[in-house]
Amino acid sequence: MATEIVMPKLGLTMTEGLINNWLVKEGDTVAAGQPVLEISSEKLTSDVEAPSAGVILKIISQAGDTVPCKKVIAWIGEAGESIPGMEAEGASANQSESEQEAADAGVGLAEKTVAASSNSVGNSEHGRIFITPLARKIAKEKGYDISLISGTGGNGRITRRDVENYKPEALPNQTPESSSAVLQHAGQVDYGAGLMGMRKTIAERMMNSLQASAQVTLHRKVDISRLIAFRQDMKGKVTSPLENGEISITTLLTKAVAKALKDHPQLNAWYFNGQYQEVEDIHIGIATALSDGLVVPVIRHVDKLTLADLGLAIKTEANQARKGTLDPALYSGSTFSITNLGGAGIEYFTPILNTPEVAILGVGALQTSLALDSQGQVYEQKLLPLSLTFDHQVVDGQPAAEFLASLADKLESPYDLVF
Numbered sequence: 001m002a003t004e005i006v007m008p009k010l011g012l013t014m015t016e017g018l019i020n021n022w023l024v025k026e027g028d029t030v031a032a033g034q035p036v037l038e039i040s041s042e043k044l045t046s047d048v049e050a051p052s053a054g055v056i057l058k059i060i061s062q063a064g065d066t067v068p069c070k071k072v073i074a075w076i077g078e079a080g081e082s083i084p085g086m087e088a089e090g091a092s093a094n095q096s097e098s099e100q101e102a103a104d105a106g107v108g109l110a111e112k113t114v115a116a117s118s119n120s121v122g123n124s125e126h127g128r129i130f131i132t133p134l135a136r137k138i139a140k141e142k143g144y145d146i147s148l149i150s151g152t153g154g155n156g157r158i159t160r161r162d163v164e165n166y167k168p169e170a171l172p173n174q175t176p177e178s179s180s181a182v183l184q185h186a187g188q189v190d191y192g193a194g195l196m197g198m199r200k201t202i203a204e205r206m207m208n209s210l211q212a213s214a215q216v217t218l219h220r221k222v223d224i225s226r227l228i229a230f231r232q233d234m235k236g237k238v239t240s241p242l243e244n245g246e247i248s249i250t251t252l253l254t255k256a257v258a259k260a261l262k263d264h265p266q267l268n269a270w271y272f273n274g275q276y277q278e279v280e281d282i283h284i285g286i287a288t289a290l291s292d293g294l295v296v297p298v299i300r301h302v303d304k305l306t307l308a309d310l311g312l313a314i315k316t317e318a319n320q321a322r323k324g325t326l327d328p329a330l331y332s333g334s335t336f337s338i339t340n341l342g343g344a345g346i347e348y349f350t351p352i353l354n355t356p357e358v359a360i361l362g363v364g365a366l367q368t369s370l371a372l373d374s375q376g377q378v379y380e381q382k383l384l385p386l387s388l389t390f391d392h393q394v395v396d397g398q399p400a401a402e403f404l405a406s407l408a409d410k411l412e413s414p415y416d417l418v419f
Contacts, residue, residue, distance in 0.1 A: 002077035002084060003052050005036065007061075009069040010046060010328050019073070020197050021063045023047075028056050030076065037073075040201040046328045055079045062141075064196075131158035138163045198293040209355045213271070214392040217350045218400055221367065221383040222408040227252060228382050230414035245311035249366075249384075250286070254338060255310060255417045256410035257361060258282045258302040261336060264403040266395055268335045272356035276394045285334030285354060286314055288321045296354055297321045298334040307418065342366060347385045358394055359403075362387035384411070 007017045020038040024030055035047035036056070054076045061073040075083045129146055131139070135158050139146050142163070149166050151158035192203030209215075231247050245251050261268040261282050269278045282303045285296035297317035302310060320326035337354040342365040351362040364385030371381040386407070390400045410417065 002057055002075045002081050003054070004072045005048065005051060005074040005076060007039070007067040007069050007071050007073055008046075008048060008328075010332060014069060014332075016066050016068045018066050018197070018201060019061055019063050022059060024056050026056050026059055030054065030056060040197050046331075050076055052076060055081075057081060058083055064143075129158070130156060132160065135160045135163045139166075144168065198290075202293050205355070206352050209353050212355060213353055213358075215350075215353055215389050216392045216397065216400075217362075217387055217389045218397070218404060219348045219385065219387050220404055220408070221385050222411050223381055224249075224366075224384045224411050225380075225382045227411055227414045244308070245315050246308045248311060248314075250338075250340065251307055251311040251314060252414065252417055253363065253384075253411070254284055254286070254299065254302060254314065255305075255307060256407055257284060257336065257338060259410050259417070260403055260407040262303060263406050264399060266399055267359040267390065267403050269358050269394070270335065270356040271358050271391055271394050276358075279335045281335065283333050283335050285337035285357075286318065287337060287339035288318045290322060295321050295326075295331060296334060296337055297326055298330050298332065300330075300333070336360070338363065348387050351387060351389045353389060353391060359388060359390040359400070361407075362389070 010017075017039040020040055022037045024036045030036060030050045030053065032050055032053045034050045036050050037048050039046055039048055055078065057075040057077050059074045061067050061071075065073075067073055077083075130151060130153075131146055131149075132153070136146065138160060139149065139158075144163065144166060146158060148168075149158050149162055150156075151162055153159045153162070191207040192200035195203055227249075231249075231252075234247050235242065265278050268282055269276060271277075281301060283298050283300045284302045285298045287294055287296050297320075299305075299310065299313050299317065305313065317326060317330060334354065334357060336357055337351075337360040339351050339360065340363040341349055342363055345365050347364045347367065349362050349364070351360045353360050364387065367383040367385065369381050369383060370378055373379050386404065388400060388404050
């Protein structure tokens, strides 16, 4: 029996996926677990594997299509095997087309002329486009925008012949402004228009995040002079080599964030579909730059990991993410995120929420300044700039500021991070 290949759901907020490209074609024989296509969603590019061995019988959705999660995108089975429902669907579509074209043929010339003239650019009525099923299918295969096709059928309906006779190059040139106006008129916003793959996915998620939340950012510097001294002290006392970032600034900061979240659980939360939920587990996403975009591997149960285990997890997941070998499950489920632009010399910035999270921490470049100690002696002070973005819909400024203050306390008492 033929087996479905469906668009997977890789994360809590994932509702659809973009097909980047197929790695196989109809008629190819594949093994179970073999990657058959590449999709983009949730800020990542992932391969979809064949659920079983067999022949690719039918590819339903093509490269460039955005498909809802769990929807069938292809069928795999034995060579020559029939696909459930496909024959009936095809017959129904052909019958509907024939019946519609026959009905259209009986419409008077005057009615057709009125319908065509009133739909010179598209044929929508109150946002609805009248088109036969077969015409819609052909238009989709050709990549045509059906709102720009004039229908000659009854009531301006678009028929197969209208699609086949449509010549995009014959239309007046559209400026970017007119294209935008068409989208606004249709009540749609095409985030990431003109972009492909991961870049389009990032654009869509960033814009959706900004549209769905009231984002506010707080900035402050934290004195990590003691943290720097702690690292030097640990390096001198530990005999085993520290090769996995056990006491790196990133590891220590991530541990401090987990401890601060324990004290302020309202920031370790999700807000999605009108539901606010504080999450008991602490799973922190660490933004990782790739050559073509950004991904956020998730370190799970950070509060329960030792510094050695935490450092190793951060290093391992970041390396796997850059190679494209990280388990897709480790790209979702984060309850809080950290993003670092310190390496680029940036002091403060405004990170965008990784929804459905309600807070994200931005880390800037380490600053050096001179200060006076309690005895009036000058010493060199190390300051770490932090930028906390939070969703003001569910978190107010005061608790957000208190979280930053708590985080500062943790970083200024580095030996407490060991326990």
